[in-house]
Amino acid sequence: MPQTLESPAVRGEQLKRDGIVIRTYDLWKTYVMGDQEIHAVSGIDVEIHRGEYVAIMGPSGSGKSTLMNLIGCLDTPSKGEYFINGNLVSSMSDDELARIRNKEIGFVFQTFNLLARATALHNVELPLIYAGVDAATRQERARQALTSVDLTTRMHHKPNELSGGQRQRVAIARALVNNPSILLADEPTGNLDSATGVEIMALFDRLHSAGNTIVLVTHEMDIAMHAHRVIFVRDGKVERDEKVK
Secondary structure (H helix, E strand, C coil): CCCCCCCHHHHHHHHHHCCEEEEEEEEEEEEEECCEEEEEEEEEEEEEECCCEEEEECCCCCCHHHHHHHHCCCCCCCEEEEEECCEECCCCCHHHHHHHHHHHEEEEECCCCCCCCCCHHHHHHHHHHHCCCCHHHHHHHHHHHHHHCCCHHHCCCCHHHCCHHHHHHHHHHHHHCCCCCEEEEECCCCCCCHHHHHHHHHHHHHHHHCCCCEEEEECCHHHHCCCCEEEEEECCEEEEEEECC
């Protein structure tokens, strides 16, 4: 059948041409608890362009973590549409979502999520192993990613031989190694002391200046102010969406 202007494929191509990496349309996530429905995300429309640095901010229970899980393809919406880099991911199977996650999204978590017995280099290689990249290529790309976060001399150290800030740099290098469409960071300074947190946020600033699209989820205003735009979420809805730089 010929595609209409309303088809997801055509809309996805238009979003890519317009440089829109993330687009949600009336996105909902509803949980059923007994005879009660909890609307964690309630009809959110969000648009993020390539090269933007955006913070998603809100108090505990606001829906920001659920929204992050939807944007990161870690969960599927109850209703609505979500495009990432022109792909309609809201209707994908679990296997398709796993491929999109590995290809399009680089994750940075506050708990680092590193393999304890693996070196920094091997931890960074992991997404490339899942992607089927050959050993020589993935080692070279992992070295380049670690160099980009100033860890050239720590490549062969294991996580317990690294400081908290260095572990987070390894996690950031791992997130970057696949050249993802977006870098998605969830409370990236949450397990760090304030001085180390400042260093990590300076690294994010540098990565954004290099052209990376960054989406930062936080409940801390001083962290959110590193972004150029802040989306405030409350009661599962976008309360306001402001440019800050």
